Amino acid sequence: MRLTPLKQPKPLKPLAELELCEKCAERTGIEAGELEIVDAERCIYCCGLLSKIEELRDRILGDLKEYEFETFLVGTRLEGSIKAFEEYLQDSYGLEAERSIRYEFNRELSLKLQEAGKIPDFDRPDVTILFNAEKREFEYRIRPVYIYGRYIKRVRNISQTRWLCSKCKGKGCEECNFQGKRYYTSVEELIANPCVEIFKAEKAILHGAGREDVDARMLGNGRPFVLEIVNPKLRRIDLGELERLINEKSSPKVVVKDLEMSDEKTLKFIKGAAFRKKYRAKVRFERQVEEEKLGEAIAQLSNRVIQQRTPLRVLHRRADLVRKRRTHKIEVLLCKNDLAVLEIEADSGLYIKELVSGDEGRTVPSLSELLGVRAWVEKLDVVGVYDKNNYG
Ligand SMILES: [Zn+2]
Ligand SMILES: [Zn+2]
Structure with missing residues (x-):
């Protein structure tokens, strides 16, 4: 059997087509003999871009x-x-x-x-x-512009962020009066709209340190937030002037204060923060409650770990699980007939309405349970958000 001799491979010839401009030649460090220096226009590496x-x-x-x-x-x-x-x-x-x-x-x-x-x-x-x-x-x-501040919400029935209509998802339908949203305005819109205008931005997103219920006011020192201004054309804005302008447009519903330039780090901190809160609750009882009995129940409810299953009212959008949160100081500001006003300090995330009502046994212990009288929150305000710099 004869083997066919293999064809000799062609010797690699130095590439005449290695035509580089001076800059490219210098950078690659290829020896002068192996390339040809040409005008930048003809350089096959940078295609003339370097010139x-x-x-x-x-x-x-x-x-x-x-x-x-x-x-x-x-x-x-x-x-x-x-x-x-x-x-x-x-x-x-x-x-x-x-x-x-x-x-x-x-x-x-x-x-x-x-x-x-x-x-x-x-x-x-x-x-x-x-x-x-x-x-x-x-x-x-x-890069977005980030602004830190605190907001005070003086009226009820305004959501923190835009809350799209669940039926049309924002397109507008009969259900939402063709607004596309569930509430006519939000803290986000009231703060963001003037900012979008001033910064000539695409949009602005409000990131709050937690959120209050739609029907709760946010009073006291206000809730910390970071506003993320997306695609701003302007970046250098006088924040004092901006604060004045926002408040001019959003007051009396919403007021902002302490505006300062911020960054992603603060945004992250704000979103992950679990600041302690102070609430004021107007509580109604099924029948008259004596001040002394209420005082006893409140004493038992203070400084206590509360077990809460996800409240029935939010069960449609949150997983059903048990949370443990602590109450701190609770004070009775007023007790008259079937009415009381309480000031409650609690861990972030404790559901106050359920702490009072018991939520059909899903929150233990509760004021209702300890008193043996049905009780519910008629009105709720957040009166303090305690971050590291602010107390009440
Ligand atoms: Zn080149
Ligand atoms: Zn709709």
Whole structure:
């Protein structure tokens, strides 16, 4: 049996087609004999882009001309032919990853933007500029503006955030009087709308440190919140002036105070916080209750761990589980006939209406149970949210 001799492989010829501009040649460090230096226009690596940095910079500034920004970060995305060519250089010439043309674009664009008075920021840039070198396109991510503050809600039947109509999901139907929402306004809308206008933003989202019931007022020192202003065109706003403007439009229903510039970290903290609360509850009893008996029941209910199964009234939107929360100080402010006003301090998340009524045995112990008289909350206000800086 004769073996067919294998064909000799063709010797690899130095690539005449390795035509690079000076900048690319220098960066790749490929020996001069293996490439040909050409005009930037003909460079098959950067496709001439490295000679057009100023033009690209002007495009960025043009695209963002309506946006106020001071700090920026540039990122480059490689795909298509530029990416393929770079991989070829890595495989055939051992081009190191840190010599990727991505960094060259990032650096060159950054330098040009700095010449235009902008400041690079790797942590929290006002705008992140994403350059797609293959498509020669830019994408921009505008960092939201975050504002911390506290709100006071002086009226009942306003939800904290927009509450869409459950029937039409916001489109508008007969059920919701073609408003698309369940309540005619919300704390969120009252605070956000003026901000959207002032910051020339797309929208604004309210993140509260917990929320009160729709029919409860939020009084006292107010509830902490962070307002996230999405895609703002303006960033530098006088917060004193903003506070005045919000209050002018939303008062007397809602008032904001203590506005200050904030960040994602505070937003996270606010959302995860479990601040202790102080409530004032107007309680009605099925029959007259003696002050002394009420005092005894209140003493038993104070500083106690309360077991609460998810209240019947929220069972349709929350999982049925048992929570343990503690009551702290409870005070009787008034007791007359079949009426009492109580001030209750409790852990975040304790359901006060159920603490009074017992919720058909789902909350143990409860005021009803301890008194042996049916009781329910007629009116409820939150009068204090205790964060680390504020007490009552
Ligand atoms: Zn080049
Ligand atoms: Zn509807």
